[in-house]
Amino acid sequence: MTYLTKPKLHHPTLATNKRGFTRRDYEGPVSTLCAGCGHDSISAAIIQAAFNLDIEPHRVAKLSGIGCSSKTPTYFLGQSHGFNTVHGRMPSVLTGANLANRELIYMGVSGDGDSASIGLGQFAHSMRRGVNMVYIVMNNGVYGLTKGQFSATADKGSKAKRGAINNDSPVDMVGLALQLGATFVARSFSGDKAQLVPLIEAAIAHQGAAFIDVVSPCVAFNNHPGSTKSYDYVREHNEAVNRIDFMPKREEITTDYAPGMLQEVVQHDGSVLRLRKLHADYDPNNRIGAMNFLQEHQARGEVVTGLLYVNPEPEDLHIYANTVNVPLSTLSERVLCPGSAALDKINASLR
Amino acid sequence: MKKISAVNDFVIKFANVNGSGSASANELFARSILRMGVPVSPRNIFPSNIQGLPTWYEVRVSERGYLGRRGGCDLMVAMNPQTWDADVKEIEPGGYLFYDSTRPMPKSKFREDINVLGMPLTQITNEAYTDVRQRQLFKNIIYVGALSALLDIESDAIGQLIGEQYRGKEALLKPNLHALQMGRDYAIAHLDCAGVGLKVKRADNVGKRIFIEGNNAAALGAVYGGATVCAWYPITPSSSVAEAFEKHCRKFRVDPETGKNRFAIVQAEDELASIGMVIGAGWNGARAFTATSGPGISLMTEFIGLAYFAEIPATIINVQRGGPSTGMPTRTQQADLLSCAYASNGDTKHPMLFPEDPKECFDFAATALDLADRLQTPIFLMTDLDIGMNTRLCEPLVWDDDRKYDHGKVMSAEELEAGRDFGRYLDVDGDGIPYRTYPGTHPKRGAYFTRGTTKDRYARYSEEGPVYVDNMQRLERKWETARNLVPHPLTRAASRPSKLGVIYFGSTSPAMTEALDVLEAQGRPLDAMRVRGFPFHASVMEFIASHDQVFVVEQNRDAQFRSMLINEGDLDSARVVPVLHYDGTPITARFIIAAISEHVAFLNVTPIKKVAQ
Numbered sequence: 001m002t003y004l005t006k007p008k009l010h011h012p013t014l015a016t017n018k019r020g021f022t023r024r025d026y027e028g029p030v031s032t033l034c035a036g037c038g039h040d041s042i043s044a045a046i047i048q049a050a051f052n053l054d055i056e057p058h059r060v061a062k063l064s065g066i067g068c069s070s071k072t073p074t075y076f077l078g079q080s081h082g083f084n085t086v087h088g089r090m091p092s093v094l095t096g097a098n099l100a101n102r103e104l105i106y107m108g109v110s111g112d113g114d115s116a117s118i119g120l121g122q123f124a125h126s127m128r129r130g131v132n133m134v135y136i137v138m139n140n141g142v143y144g145l146t147k148g149q150f151s152a153t154a155d156k157g158s159k160a161k162r163g164a165i166n167n168d169s170p171v172d173m174v175g176l177a178l179q180l181g182a183t184f185v186a187r188s189f190s191g192d193k194a195q196l197v198p199l200i201e202a203a204i205a206h207q208g209a210a211f212i213d214v215v216s217p218c219v220a221f222n223n224h225p226g227s228t229k230s231y232d233y234v235r236e237h238n239e240a241v242n243r244i245d246f247m248p249k250r251e252e253i254t255t256d257y258a259p260g261m262l263q264e265v266v267q268h269d270g271s272v273l274r275l276r277k278l279h280a281d282y283d284p285n286n287r288i289g290a291m292n293f294l295q296e297h298q299a300r301g302e303v304v305t306g307l308l309y310v311n312p313e314p315e316d317l318h319i320y321a322n323t324v325n326v327p328l329s330t331l332s333e334r335v336l337c338p339g340s341a342a343l344d345k346i347n348a349s350l351r
Numbered sequence: 352m353k354k355i356s357a358v359n360d361f362v363i364k365f366a367n368v369n370g371s372g373s374a375s376a377n378e379l380f381a382r383s384i385l386r387m388g389v390p391v392s393p394r395n396i397f398p399s400n401i402q403g404l405p406t407w408y409e410v411r412v413s414e415r416g417y418l419g420r421r422g423g424c425d426l427m428v429a430m431n432p433q434t435w436d437a438d439v440k441e442i443e444p445g446g447y448l449f450y451d452s453t454r455p456m457p458k459s460k461f462r463e464d465i466n467v468l469g470m471p472l473t474q475i476t477n478e479a480y481t482d483v484r485q486r487q488l489f490k491n492i493i494y495v496g497a498l499s500a501l502l503d504i505e506s507d508a509i510g511q512l513i514g515e516q517y518r519g520k521e522a523l524l525k526p527n528l529h530a531l532q533m534g535r536d537y538a539i540a541h542l543d544c545a546g547v548g549l550k551v552k553r554a555d556n557v558g559k560r561i562f563i564e565g566n567n568a569a570a571l572g573a574v575y576g577g578a579t580v581c582a583w584y585p586i587t588p589s590s591s592v593a594e595a596f597e598k599h600c601r602k603f604r605v606d607p608e609t610g611k612n613r614f615a616i617v618q619a620e621d622e623l624a625s626i627g628m629v630i631g632a633g634w635n636g637a638r639a640f641t642a643t644s645g646p647g648i649s650l651m652t653e654f655i656g657l658a659y660f661a662e663i664p665a666t667i668i669n670v671q672r673g674g675p676s677t678g679m680p681t682r683t684q685q686a687d688l689l690s691c692a693y694a695s696n697g698d699t700k701h702p703m704l705f706p707e708d709p710k711e712c713f714d715f716a717a718t719a720l721d722l723a724d725r726l727q728t729p730i731f732l733m734t735d736l737d738i739g740m741n742t743r744l745c746e747p748l749v750w751d752d753d754r755k756y757d758h759g760k761v762m763s764a765e766e767l768e769a770g771r772d773f774g775r776y777l778d779v780d781g782d783g784i785p786y787r788t789y790p791g792t793h794p795k796r797g798a799y800f801t802r803g804t805t806k807d808r809y810a811r812y813s814e815e816g817p818v819y820v821d822n823m824q825r826l827e828r829k830w831e832t833a834r835n836l837v838p839h840p841l842t843r844a845a846s847r848p849s850k851l852g853v854i855y856f857g858s859t860s861p862a863m864t865e866a867l868d869v870l871e872a873q874g875r876p877l878d879a880m881r882v883r884g885f886p887f888h889a890s891v892m893e894f895i896a897s898h899d900q901v902f903v904v905e906q907n908r909d910a911q912f913r914s915m916l917i918n919e920g921d922l923d924s925a926r927v928v929p930v931l932h933y934d935g936t937p938i939t940a941r942f943i944i945a946a947i948s949e950h951v952a953f954l955n956v957t958p959i960k961k962v963a964q
Contacts, residue, residue: 058798061635061790074800074812081790083634084802085627086657092582092624096631096639097790099580099615104635104791122627125620317617324611328579329636329789331613333756336577338603340750346571347747350561351385 006030018054026050026057028078032071038190038216038231039069039138043076045193046107046136049200050077053248055105061097062107065090065119068145069111069138069216077107088119091126091135095317098131101327102318105204106133112153113143116171120152123173127180127209132316134203135182135211137173138190140218141229148221159226172298174308177211178291183314184210185290186307189234190217194243199307201246205271208314215303239302241293242284243276267312275307284310353445354466356548359389359414361425363498363549366438368431370402376491377408378742379512380498384412385562385744386508388554392418392861394741394937399587399680405434414554418708418744419862420937426549428494435460447547449498468542470497475537479530489530496534501542503550506535561747565738566642568709569668570595571748572716573640574603577756578666580639581616582628584647587680588736589670592642593618622647626654626665633664634801636789638720638756640666645674645687648694655729656695657803659826662776662785664723664730664759667691668716671735673935682935683736685857686907691731692885692915698823702833703731703885707860708738710745711883718838725759726833727787735906737858737937760786767796775799775810776822783828830886837884840891843867845876852878852898853947854891854927856912858937859904865940866947875951877902885915892920895927902947904930906938 006029014022026047031040050057057079064070066087073082085093094108108126115123115137126135141154148161152171159165177185184206188196196214203210215234217223223230228237242263249270265273265284275284283289290309297304324331355361365380367373374395381393389412396407411421426447429438442448444464450456452469461467476490499509509531517524538544570592573581583593593616600614619625625641632639643651648669658665673679674686693700702722704715712734719730762773767788773796776785785808788797799810805819806812813819855863860881867879880894895901895916903913910929917924930946932938 056794058794059791063631079795079798081788081798082800083631083661084800084804085630086653086803089623089627089654092619092627093631093634095617095624096580096582096628096633097635098631099617099628100632100635100637100639101789101791121620122624125624129617318615321615321617322610322612323615324606324609324613327636328613328615328632331577331579333577333754335606335613336579336604336756337575337750337754340752342603343571343575343748343750347559347561350563351557351559 017051019056021051021057023047023051025079026077028075031075033068034220036219037068038140038218039072040075041190041193042136042138042196042214042216043072045196045200047076048197049204052197053201053204055204059103060105060107062109063090063094063097064109065111065114067111067114067143069109070114072138073107073109088114088117089122090114091119091122091131094133095126095129095131098133098317099321099323100329102132102323103327106131108133108135110135110137111151112137112139112141112173113151116152116173120171124176124180127177127182127211130181130183130209130314130316130320132207132318133209134200135209136200137211137213138216139173139213139229140216140222141227142218142222144218144221155228158228159224161221161224172294173211174213175291175294178287178294178309181209182211183208183311185309186211187213187215187303187305189215189238189305191231191235192305195240195305198244198246202244202267202271202273202307202310205246205248205267205269206310206314207268208311208316234303237301237303239297239304241277241279241282241304241306241308243278244307245274245276247272247274265310265312267310268314273307273310278306284308285312352464352466354546354548355425355443355445355447357425358550358552359412359554361412361549362421362423363410363412363426363428364424364441365408365428366431366434367406367408368433369397369400369404369406371491372488373406373430373491374408376495377410379509380495381410381742382512382562383499383504383509384410384551385557386512387505387551388557389414389551390416390418390556390744392420392744394420394737396936397681405431412551414556416556417861417865417940419865420939422939422941428498430494439465447549449494449501466546468501468547470494470537470542475533479533489526492527492530493534496531497538497542499531500535500538501544501547503552505553506531557744559747560744562742562744563709564591564740564742565706565709565712565734566591566670566740567595568748569642569712569716569732569734569739571599572713573666573720574599575713575750576638576717576720578638578640578720579614580629580632580637581614581641582619582625582639583641584619584622584625584643586622586644586647588672588740589642589644589647589668591740592668592670622650623654626651626667629665630654630658630663633658633723634790636761638664638666638724640668640720642668642670644670644672645690646677648687648690652694655701656697656699658729659695659699659701660697660803661801662727662787663801664727666716666719666723666730666732668732668734670739671733679935681736683858683937684906684933684935685733685735685859686911686933688733688907688911688915691733700830700886701729701731702726702837703733704838705733705856705883706738707857707881708745709743710748712738713748715838721757722836725757725784725836726829727759727784728829733857735858760784762786762788762792762797764793767793773797774808776806776825777808778825778828781828782832783825783830784832834886834888837886837888839884839888840880840882840894842894843879845878846871847876849876849878850899851951852880852894852901853904854880854882854894854901854916855904856882859906862938862940862943863904866943869940869944870947875948877947887916887919891916895920895922900926900928902928902930902950904938904943906932908933
């Protein structure tokens with residue numbers, strides 16, 4: 001892999017957002033992933049979501065593990081600090097970073113090998129702790145960088161490019177996230193930008209642990225007949241529960257959807273998720289219902305996508321830890337050090 | 352029969368069953384001697400278990416202030432039938448056995464050459480108390496009362512301590528004082544107190560010193576040193592570091608106006624996650640630490656390599672225990688030196704600090720946080736179970752209120768705005784330490800990508816050979832900078848010129864001090880150096896070069912410290928002689944003296960009398 005920069009010049013009429021940034025300001029260097037890789041579409045969706053939300057790029061910290069998916073933070077938000085950690089351990093590093101500075105937006109990017117195989121433990125515990133972050137798994141069911149071995153999300157019976165059949169049961173990260181207490185759980189498809197971009201926007205606005213499983217076909221090793229993570233398979237089996245529109249709180253709420261098909265969810269920060277329901281009976285505020293719905297459809301071989309669960313009033317690790325409102329990293333010795341007088345008292349109590 | 356006779360210089364050992372409440376009574380005993388101005392050094396010898404297994408509490412009383420373990424036992428308080436035989440056997444000839452004589456014991460269970468003091472403790476407590484729990488707890492206080500009479504410990508000293516312990520808890524205060532008095536009265540009336548040759552006599556050798564556990568002191572050092580994030584996973588013998596940190600933070604780190612915490616503590620799911628969190632917090636500009644022991648270090652090793660190579664501050668307190676593997680979880684060793692010094696794959700090395708006692712645990716914990724920021728790398732505080740989990744007499748803790756935290760080279764938004772060149776791995780002033788930026792500093796400048804892969808001076812990924820070598824050489828320059836920043840060694844010159852020297856570090860210190868005094872008195876003076884930091888300061892190699900031979904005293908089997916000296920100093924191995932103690936008990940002066948004397952005799956220098964083991 002080489003490090004490529006893109007030309008800094010861009011078209012003078014390129015649209016800017018409210019912060020004065022163009023879409024290009026949210027890009028990174030040229031991707032070195034394979035042409036047609038689903039991951040690049042997800043990077044593009046992240047760029048679009050950040051642009052739409054008028055986020056200042058430097059207020060985002062993007063962290064990843066190891067693997068093809070974990071390389072992508074290089075290719076978006078070039079003005080953000082990034083951290084490519086070790087394999088499967090991004091969640092702990094992100095948790096520590098979040099503890100140090102609660103004011104940044106944390107984006108954790110991982111893959112199915114990184115999060116469901118080697119990193120399943122850290123994935124699970126970061127969900128349990130309610131770390132305020134957007135955790136995106138670019139899920140292709142395969143190890144790309146090491147050339148096509150199955151990952152733990154590969155479906156039982158699915159076929160590898162070289163013909164091997166997977167006999168192990170798959171890890172369903174969406175089901176796990178629901179069960180472990182994530183307060184925003186969604187699944188999408190890298191080929192469905194219309195669904196994915198508003199989901200990422202809503203996840204960024206969500207002030208708790210937000211998890212998005214994005215099925216992202218691997219064009220090199222997992223896009224063949226017999227694979228259950230191929231473009232064709234996902235398109236044929238996609239069972240969307242809703243279509244989401246995301247409105248930040250400052251925008252005027254308009255009603256241009258047919259009533260009866262709409263459900264609005266107001267998140268804690270005032271932003272509105274407007275869900276166009278494709279399944280009339282689907283309730284995204286019901287965690288148990290979401291788990292049941294997911295299991296039933298999974299049994300039928302359907303890939304359920306959309307916003308599966310959201311708790312509009314989430315709590316996060318900082319609430320549990322009762323930390324001060326300012327970043328811990330900004331506290332000085334003036335408030336951190338108890339001083340010599342207190343130490344003298346301690347000494348006196350130890351005699 | 353011979354009776355050991357000693358004033359303010361003996362060892363008393365309590366053999367108990369763990370979970371029986373003996374620990375606090377035994378500590379009360381030790382503290383009462385301190386209150387009489389006589390230094391004591393107690394040690395818990397305990398199993399990895401919560402209830403029912405044998406546990407010992409050994410108190411060395413030493414007016415001269417020798418705080419190392421002495422070895423041997425002059426008075427055994429045998430309260431555990433399970434270990435009776437071994438406990439009786441351990442008593443020095445002419446020593447004393449204090450035991451519960453409620454049930455008659457066959458003569459064969461005793462020794463001819465020891466002095467037996469029987470007291471029907473169970474009978475006394477059963478008559479005085481009906482509640483089972485009370486019987487057990489007060490039995491301990493009763494034997495402390497009896498011992499105070501036997502050893503001439505002032506009852507006021509104990510009464511005062513009990514008063515302080517139960518201040519405001521009248522319901523507990525009176526029964527404790529009563530139990531104490533009951534024990535004293537019985538001993539005075541029924542035991543030959545005057546016939547016991549071991550006595551405590553008021554002295555003035557404690558001064559302003561304090562009595563504290565190393566783990567507690569290290570936690571205080573982390574509070575004073577400005578740590579705001581602590582991520583940890585429970586492991587003996589380090590758990591009490593994080594627990595003490597939380598206790599101190601609740602007292603000192605809660606914003607009085609909002610009631611919110613100026614700290615965050617996470618009990619992680621494992622050591623991988625705890626070091627990951629520390630690294631994440633350090634990357635993001637907070638001071639963070641973890642506390643662990645050997646097996647935890649093994650798990651953290653991949654992350655330690657990342658922090659070395661990506662250059663992220665992290666402070667790791669390693670309270671060492673006996674290894675390898677699960678090893679001896681409740682015994683002490685200095686056996687993680689190599690696994691910490693060179694932790695992780697590839698060419699890695701990490702600074703380490705070696706505290707000798709709780710005072711230095713406090714000092715070095717704060718120093719480690721400064722050094723981690725200054726050097727942008729993991730710093731190890733290498734303490735051990737002997738220092739960490741035992742209450743040790745040490746100098747009072749001191750803090751200079753003018754001291755500012757050293758955050759090292761951090762480029763500010765203003766500097767970036769002014770157009771200052773920022774290269775994350777660019778050495779601008781030759782010390783090998785580059786500037787860093789905290790995430791979120793500036794809208795357009797100073798962002799970079801942190802990674803464990805190789806990169807150029809501007810943090811751009813590269814696997815080009817020259818780029819890699821350039822970076823590795825800069826890291827080597829940083830290592831040289833660290834050499835002068837870690838605490839310098841301290842030397843103690845012999846009374847007359849000596850061709851022999853001794854190097855030691857960490858918890859060996861009190862035993863070594865005593866051994867040096869004895870060797871000196873025996874006409875075998877040695878120059879001594881206590882190393883306090885790694886990488887080794889230049890004076891360490893100068894010390895070795897200026898002696899014919901240097902003993903390296905350490906508590907592991909493989910002479911790890913000696914290997915590091917040979918490796919780092921490119922030494923002729925014949926110049927450094929290993930003195931190794933690794934049975935899990937703290938090293939003793941007797942052991943050191945014997946080992947050195949034996950070697951000196953072998954060298955055919957003036958033979959000296961071999962000291963009894």
